[in-house]
Amino acid sequence: MGIGSSKLIPVNTPLTSFSGDIVEPLGEISLPVSLGTYPQRATKFIKFLVVDSPSAYNMILGRPSLNMFRAVASTYHLKIKFPTPDGVGEEIGDRRQARECYANTLKNPGNTPRLKAEKQKRMPQTTPGKHQEQTPHRESTTKSPEENKRRKIEQERMEAIEEVKMIEFFGDPSKAVKIGPR
Numbered sequence: 001m002g003i004g005s006s007k008l009i010p011v012n013t014p015l016t017s018f019s020g021d022i023v024e025p026l027g028e029i030s031l032p033v034s035l036g037t038y039p040q041r042a043t044k045f046i047k048f049l050v051v052d053s054p055s056a057y058n059m060i061l062g063r064p065s066l067n068m069f070r071a072v073a074s075t076y077h078l079k080i081k082f083p084t085p086d087g088v089g090e091e092i093g094d095r096r097q098a099r100e101c102y103a104n105t106l107k108n109p110g111n112t113p114r115l116k117a118e119k120q121k122r123m124p125q126t127t128p129g130k131h132q133e134q135t136p137h138r139e140s141t142t143k144s145p146e147e148n149k150r151r152k153i154e155q156e157r158m159e160a161i162e163e164v165k166m167i168e169f170f171g172d173p174s175k176a177v178k179i180g181p182r
Helices: 063-068 093-105 111-122 139-140 146-159
Strands: 027-037 040-050 070-072 077-086 089-093 165-169 170-181
Touching: 027 077, 027 089, 040 063, 040 077, 040 089
Parallel strands: none
Antiparallel strands: 027 040, 070 077, 077 089, 165 170
């Protein structure tokens, strides 16, 4: 784009790329972005994080930016609409170019091995000759330790910790609430 790195404002927030890698931004820059065609055109200054990472996309216009324009997006129609002083403006996407970008993202060679490795980690490990009852249950091996811990806590919460009283509203048993002694 011909913008020098001296215009970048330093940022210390790491990002997670689409491939799952941690990416350190080179900096942040505020640029004017115009949507629509005259007379239904809107221009706003949008902050962009600049990264040195191969991508099929030149930039990503995220939800905060769309909210600044008060834009409504339709992925089915590949279109966004937004209010302007002269009526409703719109931006229409190019289906062929969108498919190319999506296909290029899927072809990312760094993406495939990582996904395969993650799937292998989650698969239950069985040893030849072991009986089925000695093999860990599939659910316990496919869920992370945090998910297993959360499930156990949720089961514990379902049980009352203290004795509770059933209080009826207006003498109607269908309108009742359980209240603890405190």
